[in-house]
Amino acid sequence: MAQQAMPAASPNSPVFRFAPSPNGLLHLGHAFSALINQNMASATGGRLLLRIEDIDLTRCTDEFEQAIYRDLQWIGLSWEEPVRRQSQHFDLYRQSLETLREMGLVYPAFLTRGEVKAHVAEHEASGAAWPRDPDGSPLYPATDRERSDTERRKLMAGGIRHAWRLDIAKTLAFAGTPLSWQETGTGAPEVIAADPSAWGDVVLSRSDAPSSYHLSVVVDDALQGVTHVVRGRDLYESTAIHRLLQVLLGLPEPVYHHHRLILGADGRKLSKSEGSTGIAALRNEGFVPADIRRLVGLGVGL
CATH class of the missing domain: 3.90.800.10 (Glutamyl-tRNA Synthetase; Domain 3)
Structure with missing residues (x-):
């Protein structure tokens, strides 16, 4: 699973993570969240981790996991190794x-x-x-x-x-x-x-x-030393439960950043079942990584 190496960071650098589930193919919403995490890690001299959230063993597959790596590498994402897989913990x-x-x-x-x-x-x-x-x-x-x-x-x-x-x-x-x-x-x-x-x-x-x-998310964030949780606005309200579990289990509190969602033509959050917005589908249609950044509203140089 070769990919571009992350720049060196100090032990006290901010730690970000992108944590997809391998229960379908990634779409533009995932690309946006992954790139926002990378941009913020780069801007702060921080580290970016990749975590595979595969606790649902009935829906998560190795095929989808491998597709995640291919799609993220293609859009230009880089992360530290090893990748943490929840099913192993x-x-x-x-x-x-x-x-x-x-x-x-x-x-x-x-x-x-x-x-x-x-x-x-x-x-x-x-x-x-x-x-x-x-x-x-x-x-x-x-x-x-x-x-x-x-x-x-x-x-x-x-x-x-x-x-x-x-x-x-x-x-x-x-x-x-x-x-x-x-x-x-x-x-x-x-x-x-x-x-x-x-x-x-x-x-x-x-x-x-x-x-x-x-x-699993609060346990993993603590064990991986995540300092900044950057994710979609759809998980904003869930933060209340995560903060409660952190207090109960004596876990550190990260900073949260909930970004806007990428919406479909119907104004609703994108779904993995919508193939037309899938990263792999767009790549097969001839799109290039710079196009993906433009589609999600990120400048090519960001």
């Missing part, structure tokens, strides 16, 4: 989850998606709205949170599949102080108040994956 995520279990801040959740959907539908049939998270998904019902330890042990002993969810009310009480994060994506640095409660009892581990995005 499940044990570390399990250790962090165990820490939260020992603190009494997570609980086993047994409801299936169908059961949650039925629960919400029954509630809303009465005319009352069910609370939803910032992404629009219904918050998880209190059913499993309110189970007794005896009932939980019985269900687990019976082999009932379950996830592990963060008890958000108990966790916020444990954290004590109000949470916030440092944001630079709007221009001048500012402090943003974090509201993890908006997400309800988020999943930290599923029966088919030992970690969720929320848990």
Whole structure:
């Protein structure tokens, strides 16, 4: 996997990372985020890491991972080796989850998606709205949170599949102080108040994956010494959960920079299923890396 070497940086240099998932082909939105990370690392004398977020073993493939390397190299991205692959570090995520279990801040959740959907539908049939998270998904019902330890042990002993969810009310009480994060994506640095409660009892581990995005990303950022998290505006609200987990696990707080999104003709965020905006598809049509920079609104010399 040969690519251009990153310039030498001091041990105390800022650390940036680009972290795609190999569950599809990269598109213009990914190119924009990767190039923004590289531009900011270069401007600050920092380092750029590449992380492959492949905790979803059913959707992530080696074919897509290799395509990521090809596309990023083609647009001119360079990064440090070795590349971190999340699927090789499940044990570390399990250790962090165990820490939260020992603190009494997570609980086993047994409801299936169908059961949650039925629960919400029954509630809303009465005319009352069910609370939803910032992404629009219904918050998880209190059913499993309110189970007794005896009932939980019985269900687990019976082999009932379950996830592990963060008890958000108990966790916020444990954290004590109000949470916030440092944001630079709007221009001048500012402090943003974090509201993890908006997400309800988020999943930290599923029966088919030992970690969720929320848990693995904060563990990885800390272990890799990431000082600046530069990512799309669609993950802005998720930062509240990440800050909460950082506080609970005693992890350092990076600076966050949420950049604008590259939108499709319909005004919506690009999807990996939209082949016309894929980096590989554009390359095959005769586009060159400079064209990619122009399409995402970056100057060729940046």
